[in-house]
Amino acid sequence: MADTAHGPAADGTTPALPEDLQVAAAMAARSRLERLLAAPTPFAHDDGSADPTVTAALNAEGLARHEYLDQLLAALSASRLIVPVAAHSIGEPARLQLGETAPAAHEPHTNDAAEDAVDLAVRLADGHLALPVFTSAAAAAAWRDDVRPVPVSPQRAAQVACMSTDQLWVLDPGTRDLRLPRPAVVALAGGEDWIPSWRNEPVQTEVAAQLGAVDGVTGVAFAPGESAELRIFIRVDASAGTPAVAATLEACQYVMVNPAWGELIDTVELCPVPG
Numbered sequence: 001m002a003d004t005a006h007g008p009a010a011d012g013t014t015p016a017l018p019e020d021l022q023v024a025a026a027m028a029a030r031s032r033l034e035r036l037l038a039a040p041t042p043f044a045h046d047d048g049s050a051d052p053t054v055t056a057a058l059n060a061e062g063l064a065r066h067e068y069l070d071q072l073l074a075a076l077s078a079s080r081l082i083v084p085v086a087a088h089s090i091g092e093p094a095r096l097q098l099g100e101t102a103p104a105a106h107e108p109h110t111n112d113a114a115e116d117a118v119d120l121a122v123r124l125a126d127g128h129l130a131l132p133v134f135t136s137a138a139a140a141a142a143w144r145d146d147v148r149p150v151p152v153s154p155q156r157a158a159q160v161a162c163m164s165t166d167q168l169w170v171l172d173p174g175t176r177d178l179r180l181p182r183p184a185v186v187a188l189a190g191g192e193d194w195i196p197s198w199r200n201e202p203v204q205t206e207v208a209a210q211l212g213a214v215d216g217v218t219g220v221a222f223a224p225g226e227s228a229e230l231r232i233f234i235r236v237d238a239s240a241g242t243p244a245v246a247a248t249l250e251a252c253q254y255v256m257v258n259p260a261w262g263e264l265i266d267t268v269e270l271c272p273v274p275g
Helices: 019-038 052-058 065-077 113-120 137-143 154-164 182-189 201-212 242-256
Strands: 081-085 129-133 148-152 169-171 178-180 217-224 230-236 268-274
Touching: 052 065, 065 178, 065 182, 081 113, 081 129, 081 137, 081 154, 113 129, 113 148, 113 154, 129 154, 137 148, 148 154, 154 169, 154 182, 201 217, 201 230, 201 242, 230 242, 242 268
Parallel strands: 129 169, 230 268
Antiparallel strands: 081 148, 169 178, 217 230
């Protein structure tokens, strides 16, 4: 009787599979691919174009910064995003700066495009790491022509940003380079609506309580920031002199640099007001 085993031969080599088994393996692989391609996906007919609602929000003029961000985040959360998937280098993937060239090619290492996009996370000017997300395939190609644009839901992109970066997105790096607020990304990752700190009463109540406990603070008020998310007006008792005022302001800054605020308030402007 002929030996039908397919293990290593006496010389250490592995004999080729019989032709009928090769055909069966090929047909099985083809069947798996066909099932994957036939699987329903919300992006089956996505041509990579920017969502007109998102484009309108991005191009809106004459709005205050907080109104602009409010409208833009609402549009983004109701749309889809593009994430870039690049070839992987052998070994640990490197974090790339804006404009850096991709390493040598290999296939993506996961079945999740958003997770693969983390390999191209960008370092922002303030040192934080952000997930690059795009409004369109064209915007991704303008950033780097060696990436594959893949559509993903905003929630999935937010979840990956929260797990693998500093809970940040940078929108359309290379063209707009727009850093989106951390609390918005965190809220989206959890399937919640973002309530900005400039209209979030529970957050403001807690901030006012902590700042109000600082010696020399006689009042706290809030407004949308001009260059930051939230502007905090601190009324300071100036009767004790300049050194006391300086100590009060230093204590207020210490309160606000607590990392616990990070998921609630992105950036803050402290504005002292004489008492």
